[in-house]
Amino acid sequence: MAEEHYLELSENPVQFEHASSVNNVFFDEANKQVFAVRSGGATGVVVKGPDDKSSVAFRMDDKGEVKCIKFSIGNKILAVQRTSKSVDFINFIPDYPHTEFSQECKTKNANILGFCWTNWNEIVFITDQGIEFYQVFPDKRSLKLLKSQSINVNWYQYCPETAVILLSTTVQGNILQPFAFRNGTMCKMSKFEIELPVVPKPAKLSLSERDIAMATMYGQLYVMYLKHHSRTANSPSAEVVLYHLSREGSCKKSHVLKLNTTGKFALNIVDNLVVVHHQSSQRLPARHHHQRQRR
Template sequence: MSDEFYLELSENPVQFENASSVNNVFFDEANKQVFAVRSGGATGVVVKGPDDKSSVAFRMDDKGEVKCIKFSLGNKILAVQRTTKSVDFINFIPDYPHLEFSHECKTKNASILGFCWTSWNEVVFVTDQGIEFYQVLPDKRTLKLLKSQSINVNWYMYCPETAVLLLSTTVQGNVLQPFAFKSATMSKMSKFEIELPAVPKPAKLSLSERDIAVATIYDQLYVMYLKHHSRATNSPGAEVVLYHLPREGTCRKTHVLKLNTTGKFALNVVDNLVVVHHQSSQSSLIYDIKLRELDGALNVHQPVLPAQSINPYKIHLTGPAAAPSQAPVPCELLFSNRISSSVPVKLQPTLKLLRDKGKLMDFLLRRRDCKMVILSVCSQMLTEGDKGNLSVVATVFDKLNQVYKEYLDAEQAYTAVGTDCFITLLCVDLL
């Protein structure tokens, strides 16, 4: 049964106590950690991550409602926001005092919208009036301002993979200003505008953070906009519009993913595939931006595979709640714009769903762990009842040969560079 589904949840889910009046739950996208904060931390904070190394439990003083809580990289410093004016910090570095210290934002009358860790000891405060980039000095229990930028901010989004922060500006919120962070430096990137389906009059905030996501696809940074068409346009459905955001240069709209339906959606990027989950139908669509159909300057994409639900998950319970035979539970996603990679794509089921062998090979050759599945395709064509005609076999092996040629060319180029460097060094030594 599970072989029929190309999407399934992780085999090791993170289980935590439900949110309640005494237990607040937070998720940190950067470290993939779930925080369960009981009674403001006084009766315990339990942090669980994808592995045991990122899990920890501790207590902290209850100083008010926790609005946001995140560890820096490596669980070295904990940051807790309880008010709109300051952020508290606690050292978790071995041999450092486990003491709390606080820092207020420097801009008067500004409200802190949130914060982002860009390294183990560098943090950005995002306020409604700009951003403040700090270095945390754990030994001195203080923060050093590295750089700041004044700008009116509606909301923000951070991509931990690339350390790029996206700020929503202007009244309508559709002008986005990105900043890049690296090794105590902050760089302002080119701002760009998201094209709205309709311009409201009078002007008001029209672009929500729920409709924006940032992700790396094929080593390139993209801003993804979930575009809901107005009913007056008689559009067949919503779209996901991809804006390519280079480190230098202008951000451009490059891809459009046709969803062919309306409603609420959530996005994942897994193995360079964009996975769009549709709430009402509990089904998912997969897109590969390398498989494209040109429509002028844009690449327009339809789903690579038929819509399908995620493989029902069997939750293993222990104790009194356990039942002798537990039926698999249908997966109902909590919908958010946050990018995650916790829904892996299984390749074997795609063999029955993608009949075009040439397109199937293009799809498989760009995936991780594809070798055994590709061998299965070749075996089916050559030995089993599903024998392909010679033109199909030729197409498949042409694609395999092309990939192998590219690998050999890259290897030879690398070897040539190494040889040139060796000869140069040898000549220098002789001289």
């Protein structure tokens, strides 16, 4: 009798050159693409996705270390961040000029933490002082600022399925502010608080982006918080706390998944299943997320 299991590895893994002093590797969650950038792109950029049809290879001028690199939807425009002040763009649309153009963030003295494509020609810059929502005009090689919002940002997460960006704010980082994007519009959703196991004194950044993940399950958007209890707590094992995030109304805590172990974890969602990667044991304690189970 075959051993029962929840998941199995693909028979066709995505293979790429490993990270080294001359090769940087990036993963784009939205397009599910791995970028291998050699020598800043001068000796080649290889992009691979879940299937061979999405593979792309090209070269670009080495203008400094690449911090972030992503294609827009459909591989139409490439965005490359090399500095904390601007993002460079290259057209990949046939018959369009292939020369680079650049956009600096509008907020004075702000540093770009990263960017997210929300449409094939719409992009959001996330800075430490807020967000800037742009429309890209590939034919004119320019960008137009559609909307911006000033807010102190520690870090961010993005859910490409729903085009929702989650910003960590305040000194402790546990007040999360979501923004939703759709067809050139930006909507500020209700902010909510993540309950920390211990409140530090004096206050300091206590919620890490490694402990937060966003995903859609059964068509609903959830924020998952990997909660590590202190060693002196009555329940020392870690938990995954699920917050249901609706576009209208407040965010509510809906489920608590007990892991019965401690250590370093990573979170994924596969077919409405919460998959928790446990580093030290190299196991995957999977937890079902049932629509009708409530805590």
